[in-house]
Amino acid sequence: MATATMKDVARRAGVSTATVSRALAQPDRVSSELRRRIEAVVRDLDYTINASARSLRRNDTGMVLVVVPDIGNPFFSKLLKGVELQARKLAYAVLIGDTEHGAARAEVYARQLEARRADGLILLNGRTPSFAGFRVTSNAVPRPLGPRYPIVVVSERIPGSPWPTVGIDNVAAAERAVLHLADLGHRRIAHIAGPKGNILTGERRRGYRAALAKSGLPADPDWLVYGDFSIASGRRAARKLLVCPARPTGVFAANDEMAMGAIVEIRAFGLAVPGDVSVVGFDDIEFAEIFDPPLTTVRQPRFEMGQRAMALIGRGLRGEALAAEEVILESEFVVRASTARAAPAKR
Amino acid sequence: MATATMKDVARRAGVSTATVSRALAQPDRVSSELRRRIEAVVRDLDYTINASARSLRRNDTGMVLVVVPDIGNPFFSKLLKGVELQARKLAYAVLIGDTEHGAARAEVYARQLEARRADGLILLNGRTPSFAGFRVTSNAVPRPLGPRYPIVVVSERIPGSPWPTVGIDNVAAAERAVLHLADLGHRRIAHIAGPKGNILTGERRRGYRAALAKSGLPADPDWLVYGDFSIASGRRAARKLLVCPARPTGVFAANDEMAMGAIVEIRAFGLAVPGDVSVVGFDDIEFAEIFDPPLTTVRQPRFEMGQRAMALIGRGLRGEALAAEEVILESEFVVRASTARAAPAKR
DNA sequence: CTGAAAGCGCTTACAG
DNA sequence: CTGAAAGCGCTTACAG
Numbered sequence A, B: 001m002a003t004a005t006m007k008d009v010a011r012r013a014g015v016s017t018a019t020v021s022r023a024l025a026q027p028d029r030v031s032s033e034l035r036r037r038i039e040a041v042v043r044d045l046d047y048t049i050n051a052s053a054r055s056l057r058r059n060d061t062g063m064v065l066v067v068v069p070d071i072g073n074p075f076f077s078k079l080l081k082g083v084e085l086q087a088r089k090l091a092y093a094v095l096i097g098d099t100e101h102g103a104a105r106a107e108v109y110a111r112q113l114e115a116r117r118a119d120g121l122i123l124l125n126g127r128t129p130s131f132a133g134f135r136v137t138s139n140a141v142p143r144p145l146g147p148r149y150p151i152v153v154v155s156e157r158i159p160g161s162p163w164p165t166v167g168i169d170n171v172a173a174a175e176r177a178v179l180h181l182a183d184l185g186h187r188r189i190a191h192i193a194g195p196k197g198n199i200l201t202g203e204r205r206r207g208y209r210a211a212l213a214k215s216g217l218p219a220d221p222d223w224l225v226y227g228d229f230s231i232a233s234g235r236r237a238a239r240k241l242l243v244c245p246a247r248p249t250g251v252f253a254a255n256d257e258m259a260m261g262a263i264v265e266i267r268a269f270g271l272a273v274p275g276d277v278s279v280v281g282f283d284d285i286e287f288a289e290i291f292d293p294p295l296t297t298v299r300q301p302r303f304e305m306g307q308r309a310m311a312l313i314g315r316g317l318r319g320e321a322l323a324a325e326e327v328i329l330e331s332e333f334v335v336r337a338s339t340a341r342a343a344p345a346k347r
Numbered sequence C, D: 001c002t003g004a005a006a007g008c009g010c011t012t013a014c015a016g
Helices: A005-014 A015-024 A032-045 A052-059 A074-089 A103-114 A170-183 A200-215 A230-243 A255-268 A286-290 A302-317 B006-013 B017-025 B033-045 B051-056 B074-089 B103-114 B172-185 B199-215 B231-242 B256-268 B286-288 B302-318
Strands: A061-068 A091-097 A120-123 A150-153 A165-167 A189-193 A224-226 A249-254 A279-280 A298-299 A327-330 A332-333 B063-068 B093-098 B122-123 B151-154 B166-169 B189-193 B224-226 B250-253 B278-280 B296-301 B326-329 B332-334
Touching: A005 A015, A005 A032, A005 A230, A005 B296, A015 A032, A052 B250, A061 A074, A061 A103, A074 A091, A074 A302, A074 B093, A091 B074, A091 B103, A103 A120, A103 B093, A120 A302, A150 A302, A150 B172, A165 A170, A165 A302, A170 A189, A170 A200, A170 A249, A170 A279, A170 A298, A170 A332, A189 A200, A189 A230, A189 A255, A200 A224, A200 B063, A224 A230, A230 A249, A230 A255, A230 B286, A249 A255, A249 B151, A255 A279, A255 A286, A255 B286, A286 B231, A286 B256, A298 B033, A302 A327, A302 B017, B006 B033, B006 B302, B017 B033, B063 B103, B074 B093, B074 B286, B103 B122, B103 B189, B122 B302, B151 B302, B166 B172, B166 B302, B172 B189, B172 B199, B172 B250, B172 B278, B172 B296, B172 B332, B189 B199, B189 B231, B189 B256, B224 B231, B231 B250, B250 B256, B256 B278, B256 B286
Parallel strands: A061 A091, A061 A120, A091 B093, A120 A150, A150 A165, A165 A327, A189 A224, A189 A249, A249 A279, B063 B093, B063 B122, B122 B151, B151 B166, B166 B326, B189 B224, B189 B250, B250 B278
Antiparallel strands: A298 A332, B296 B332
């Protein structure tokens, strides 16, 4: 049995497809008698509109695409809920694409946008998709000059991009986290950074260095180790730090997962957290609070970040031009039990 | 500047749109000279096919929809990666819809399928969408008899549904978990169950009861508490259990988050885990291993579940009829440090 | 190997 | 308030 089309509905209701279309999209432009009749037939035939046909005709889709580097990361899932909520308010559906940290997948999803399968794009992966209106064509004419659809960047800033960005002040937040360790008397403070290419890595590392400089603390290159935001990489990083000639007593990790991994490894090494080593994370994911010890960390307003991003998309969708403004939301430093005063003996 | 269409490409390459279409979809059906010329123009104009137009014409979309009850739950995110991997192999893109445990959102997403925005559907939320070909129409003729697109159910079985289901044997896995506690000498074993309507809740509760019966252990109604799979609900449940007249020494939680929440609360109460109370979880999410204590739990082959589900969809997409078979994958019981022998004094 | 033409299922000015 | 008709951008038998 073939799916019913609008034509079937029209025939059965004894009206034109134009009227059916109106009855569904703008009910008050149709007499109430016809509307009722049409609605009955729609139910009867179990009619559902063909989204492709409507999209083709109206040149919009009612969908927004969100490109995420890793859907398994709790940081993103909460943010996505914010996007969803706002999208619902605006009557848009959200299409999520997981790039698994890869550029190839990111291109695949971005192409969905180019193919007009979505009306807007939220980028969480810090990459400019190659389409995005920047390509210089073979005859050296840069075209088109602007994107044809709203794009908003979240969390992982894309320097020089023409799109609005929603995020926090990572440098300041990182600096504050490290100053907290310094205030507690720690003088050998290490940093477990994110992956090297990542923009957040640079920003948080900058905050780390600034705090060391401000506090007059040394910056031993051994104390800077790179991870990839995973628990496993936090463990690996900690193993390196633990065998440093000058072992750090404070560690600032660029996210909570790496902080947790580090703590597990520090304890396996026979040291106490925070007794021997204090550890600070970043993000404040749900598990941070119930981890042992509960993690001192930087809380990002993840839900709000998602909401704001989608709200911006909504404005773009309504025809407003989106400037390259930066929306900087407040982060919050949350002190829990993974940090403590440095042991006097160690100083 | 308007987006280039196939017509623009055709004109500029001096061929018909038919040839452009072929050059893009079936390159070897076009002479290599033309193919090259067309490809150059495509690059030049930055042409991307209009997915709506193609979908409308070909009556397919190259997309598969996955309906998830909660994208923030690590159980699902890993499963989604399995879906993604397999989808990529089959050249399909994955559209994820988060229902946030609600029926309303589930309907919204399911409607996307009805509207032909996807070619197949993977249901992780244990609900039959109201469309799905089961509705009885107003004139009492049940139609259509079968779904018009492949549907696969994962994890949360839908009893009586005509679709293939991928999952584990939850009853057996739960029974095994509880027998583990019984074997350790625990005689007062509680269960933190999932939410009441959920199918998994019933299955795991059944396993719990079967194990008690087999071990000749009492089943105090006070020891059965319902949660909602969240950390917070695990904490609430533990608070109830801790004030039972006959306090349990073993707890089987229906997922890892609730187990973790319970452990936090048990410790806050002044008891040791596993010293005073042993706790078993379910799922083996990433955090289970680095939790303190590392969680004894049931490992579900999440990635494989996703892969298998998508593989089934793939077969359906190739025209094969999908039977209502159950694909039962092996789970694994993982013993870690959250369980220990019952204290003899307590017996 | 290539093109002319029909048609996928809608929406929307336009006319009445 | 309603309908006839054009057209959105593709694909694909069919003919050559």
